[in-house]
Amino acid sequence: MPEDPYEKATARFWAKFADEKCIFGAWGACCAEGEEKEKAIESAIESFKFLEKQIEGKKFFSGEQIGYLDLVLGWIPFYLNVMEEVGDMKLVDAERFPLLHEWSQNFSETPLIKECSPARDKLVNYFTASLSYLRSLEAKKQ
Numbered sequence: 001m002p003e004d005p006y007e008k009a010t011a012r013f014w015a016k017f018a019d020e021k022c023i024f025g026a027w028g029a030c031c032a033e034g035e036e037k038e039k040a041i042e043s044a045i046e047s048f049k050f051l052e053k054q055i056e057g058k059k060f061f062s063g064e065q066i067g068y069l070d071l072v073l074g075w076i077p078f079y080l081n082v083m084e085e086v087g088d089m090k091l092v093d094a095e096r097f098p099l100l101h102e103w104s105q106n107f108s109e110t111p112l113i114k115e116c117s118p119a120r121d122k123l124v125n126y127f128t129a130s131l132s133y134l135r136s137l138e139a140k141k142q
Contacts (some may be wrong), residue, residue, distance in 0.1 A: 008085070011068050015072040016074075019072070021047035022048060023075060025044035030084075030131065041091065045096075052097050060103065070103075077104040077108040078090060082120065083115065083127060086128050
């Protein structure tokens with residue numbers, strides 16, 4: 001965490017924003033279908049635009065080294081592309097979000113992060129099973 005109280009509060013704000021708007025937005029878009037899916041995708045993309053602005057001019061959200069916010073957002077390079085695959089959608093790509101894409105590459109290629117990263121095939125299996133389970137619950141309601 002940053003030492004400065006204002007910077008610490010700002011990091012916490014963006015961490016909460018990322019949890020409530022970005023990850024839930026991406027998961028909502030992954031799970032939705034039809035017109036609801038299109039709206040969820042648009043909403044998630046709008047949220048990621050705010051993160052794109054936060055990384056501008058920096059290698060990591062915390063500057064030149066990985067910090068608190070980078071760790072909070074560490075799901076993006078590993079989980080997001082799996083959610084996109086399982087949900088048959090695209091939210092963040094190099095063309096639309098070049099700064100987030102570059103950050104994602106820098107973050108995921110850091111040796112310690114790379115060493116601790118989850119296996120992609122396990123993530124795909126997990127998200128596929130989760131989505132199937134949620135859809136089966138929806139089918140039972142109808």
